[in-house]
Amino acid sequence: MATLLLLSKRATAAEDVLPSxxxxxxxxxxxxxxxxxxxxxxxxxxxxxxxRTDLAACRALCRVIQTTGKDLPLLVVVTEGGLTAMSSDWGFDDLVLDTAGPAEIEARLRLATTPAQGERDVIASGGVVIDEAGYAARLNGRQLDLTYTEFELLKYLVQHPGRVFSREQLLSDVWGYDYYGGTRTVDVHIRRLRAKLGPEHESIIGTVRNVGYRFVVKP
Structure with a gap:
């Protein structure tokens, strides 16, 4: 059992912020x-x-927390819509959606509170390098500026090169069973991800007509 401190401007109970x-x-x-x-x-x-609200104030507080001398893991609770505003300069250790289920919350808390051992977990395929511990992704040495969901989507595809995933599978495995949005959100994130990969490399995320998407490893 962990002891957690939840900072909130409005909520008075944890379930108001993170129900699970x-x-x-x-x-x-x-x-x-x-x-x-x-x-x-x-x-x-x-x-x-x-x-979940007032992102500017929360970002400022994250930076203040870094100056307090408190060496504690910091997890930021956000809405799906707020993910696009997240970036590494906030100084948090991890993100969790307010709709996340108990299994995901437990996994993220365990990861954040367990001392790091050994080398970082790195996934590499087709010129893409995913640094899980550092939440960083690179393409042929170039740092990719990805949102949390874009990072998780790219990581998932890179972990299974050549395998085709339907939109429903990606929603379930990347967004989680708690996500109630339609499959169109997958198409939107794939389009944004391809744009960040650039015109020369966008094809590494291939479309299989009437099926879904896959990570393509070029020879």
Missing amino acids: LSLLNHKVQVVPAEASSLLEGPRVDALLLDA
Whole structure:
């Protein structure tokens, strides 16, 4: 069981921010989203920041947290729509959607609170290098500026080179069973991902007509 500190401007209960958290056996204390809460708060294993609204203020608080000297994992809770505003300069350790199920929340908490051992987990295929621990992706040495979902989508495809996935499969495995959006969101993210890969490399994400998408390893 982990002890968690949830910083939120509006919520007074953890289930208001992350409903599935109430299904897990963790001790959660909700405090105002301000730096003083860290200085006066109890000893905890990780921080959760409610960033479902007022992203500018949450970003500023993330940066303040880095200056407090508190060496604690920071997980930011966001909505699907807020993912596009996320970037590495926020200084968080991980992101979790407010609709995430208990299994995903537990996995992310475990990853964040477990001390890193050994080398980073790196996946490489067809010129794409995925650094899971650093949440970074590179194409032929060029850093890709990806959103959280774009990163997870690219990682999933690279992990299964040549295998074709339907839109429904990708929704289930990348977005999770908790996601209730339509399959069109997959097409939108694939289009954005291809744009960031660039015209010379966009074809590494291939379309299989009437089926879905796959990662293409070129000879």
